Amino acid sequence: MPINHDHKTANALEIQGVGRRFGGFWAVKDVSLSVRPGERRAVLGPNGAGKTTLFNVLTGDLAASAGTIRMDGADVTQTPMHKRIKGGLRRTYQHAHLFDGLTVRETLFLAVSSVAGGWQRFMPLKPSDGAIGKAESLAQMSGLCSDLGREVANLSHGQRRQLEIGMALAENPKMLLLDEPAAGLSPSERPRLAELLLSLPKDITIVLIEHDMDIALRTSDSVSVLHNGRLLAEGSPENIMSNEAVHDVYMGGAHGH
Amino acid sequence: MKSALFLLPFALVPFFANDFWLVQIFGRALILGIIALSLTFLAAYLGVVSFAQATMAGVAGYTVAYFGPNTVDVGREMPFFVVLPLAMIMATLSGAIIGLIARRSQGIYAIMITLAIGVAFFYFTRQNYNYFNGWTGFSGIRAPEIAGTSLREPLPFYLLIILVSALCLLFVNGFIKSPLGLTIQAVRDAPKRVLAIGIPTTPVIVSAYAFAGFIAGSGGILNVWYQERISSFSVGLGPIVDILVIAVIGGLKNPIGAFIGALAFVLLDTFAVDFIDRERFNTLIGLVLLAIIMGAPDGLHGLAKSWLSRFKKRPSENQV
Structure with a gap:
């Protein structure tokens, strides 16, 4: 992977003119964003605005049809997903795709050893393995320490979301892309997520x-609003809340399920 | 460890069985069980039904035939301690290559592509005379003599078979608890998610097939010693389907199922001729397969398990 660091204060994420086309339909078109290191950015938009597609392009689940993506100053537009993950990018999915046949401990172990290395070993795993220890502290962080031995298929919806976040936190991520982490959570679970x-x-x-x-406004410093695949507005949470255009889109979009 | 204990009854067989039961029934069942185990492994842990297990076993068998003592004028003889590792390597490699070809296919497509590879290998062996001796194949293959013990003797041969069976079960059960084994199961459950945690799936799938090739290869070597011959028919559609039937009858969810299915298959195959015509065997096995699929989708192993659990529950029901 060619890494060309431009300057020291490179943005954590810098995308320019990014688009993704399905046939003749641009799900995301000409989106440019820059996110500072350590920034908390919320991406809002009605259903079908292209938010998840944008995430898929950022992680490499989907190839970008246009534009460039830079992370920490390095151009990763053509980099395969697993290399972007090694570079510190993590994401969670809106619909939790998890390893139903494994336990919580085994899942978190894989999340650790996929980045730290060691998933290729073919001798039986010892409980004293370093990555197991890390997996257990991830379970602690995501509130799953009493469920370490449980099969993922038997977790509740809320616990699956917690596991998603636990997996994403493995091995010191630099950037997290969280796709609706609160979706389907009960009102009592939401503040805990925040x-x-x-x-x-x-x-x-x-x-x-x-x-x-x-959750979005409480946890973020800045907000980008997408609409019909394009960037509609960008600013601080207060600015966005008072933005006319955003209001129109949200009122219109909220009914159109 | 626990699962290898299941083979304990097989270890007791030499105490009361004659040579016919020892080798023709239990020995043959275990050999077929090992080859079916490699299919069960792929089905249970990678989630792929492969039709190429008899092919992988055949690669090991042909290697032993070509480089071992045989009565046809093809091949070159080498000492068994060179031939055996070579046969295992060839079988593992054949598994890896098949995995590389089939890596993107699942469900019916994986079945079709592995079946195509199996049938292609069948025609290749039939038409190639330099290495496979074509239609005739190899005969007069002899198991070696190790430390003064001939493996052609029923008892030593049977003990070797049971040792290899136990090792294969231990390998499978150890492997699925290893990091790579867990990754294979993760690929079965959510391949895209495996990519998203930073693991490329191709090497994972290829190594699962290679491991299946290793297991099938161990069965293939024993099988060629048992048959003392190998030809294109040993890797044809018949054996390919037999292995699948064995795995399905036994149950695709647990490695042990392969051995249960193999024993049932061999008993039917050997004794059904006493009751029905030889030509009717396929009808019989087809009906058994149908009954299993409709009545016990998890095979004989699943059936036994549900009976046992019913048995265990009874005391607690009495308390209520």
């Missing part, structure tokens, strides 16, 4: 898609 997000180390850059305005 706590968890606020408690994350300040040097982690977080980009968050969230429909729960309370």
Whole structure:
């Protein structure tokens, strides 16, 4: 992977003119964003605005049809996903795709050893393995320490979301992309999620898609609003809350499920 | 460890069985069980039904035939301690290559592509005379003599078979608890998510197939010693389907199922001729397969497990 660091104060994420086309339809078109290191950025927008597609392009789940993506100053537009992950990028998914046949401990172990190395070993795993210790502290962070031995298929919806975040926190991520982490959580679980997000180390850059305005605005420094695949507005949470255009889009979009 | 204990009854067989039961029934069942185990491994932990296990076993068998003592004028003889590792390497490699070809396919497509590879290998062996001796194949293959013990003798051969079976079960059960084994299961559950935690899936899938090739290869070596011959028919559609039938009858969810299915298959195969015509065997095994699929989708192993759990629950029900 060619890494060309431009200057010391490179943005954590800098995308320019990024687009993704499905046939003749641009799900994301000409989006440019820059996110400072350590910034907490919320991405808002009605259903179908292109938020998740943008995430998919950022992680490499989907290739960008246009534009460039830079992370920490390095151009990663063509870099395969697993290399971007090694570089410190993590994401969670809106619909939790987890390893249903494994336990919580095994899942978090894989999340650790996939980045730290060692997933290729083919001798039986010892409980004293270093990555197991790390997996257990991840479970502690995400509030799953009493469920370490449980099979993922038997977790509740809320616990699956917690596990998603636990996996994303493995091995000191630099940037987290969280795709609706609060989706489907009960009202009592939501404040706990907000706590968890606020408690994350300040040097982690977080980009968050969230429909729960309370969580989105409480946990972020700045907001970008997408609409029909394009960037509609950008600014501080207060600015965005009072923005006319954003109001129109949200009122219109909120009914159109 | 626990699962290898399941083979304990097989270890007791030499105390009361004659040579026919020892080798033709239990020995053959364990050999077929090992080859079916490699299919069960792929099905249970990678989530792929492969039709190429008889092919991987055949690669090991042909290697032993070509480099070992045989009565046809093909091949070159080498000492067994060179041939055996070579055969295992070839089988593992064949598994890896098949995995590389089939890595992107699942479900019906994986079945089709592995079946195509199996059938292609069948025609290749049939038409190639330099290495496979074509239609005739190899005969007069002899198991070696190690430290004064001939492996052609029923008892030593049977003990070797049971040792290899136990080792294969231990390997599978140890492997699935290793980091790579866990990653294989993760690929089964959510391949895209495996990529998203930073692991490329191709080497994972290829190594699962290679491991299956290793297991099938151990069965393939024993099988060629048992048959004392190998030809294109040993890797044809018949054996390919037999292995699948064994794995399904036994149950695809647990490695032990392969051995249970193999024993049931061998008993039917050997004794059904006493009751029905030889040509009717396929009808019989087809009906058994149908009954299993409809009545016990998890095979005989699943059936036994649910009976046992019913048995265990009874005391607690009495308390209520």
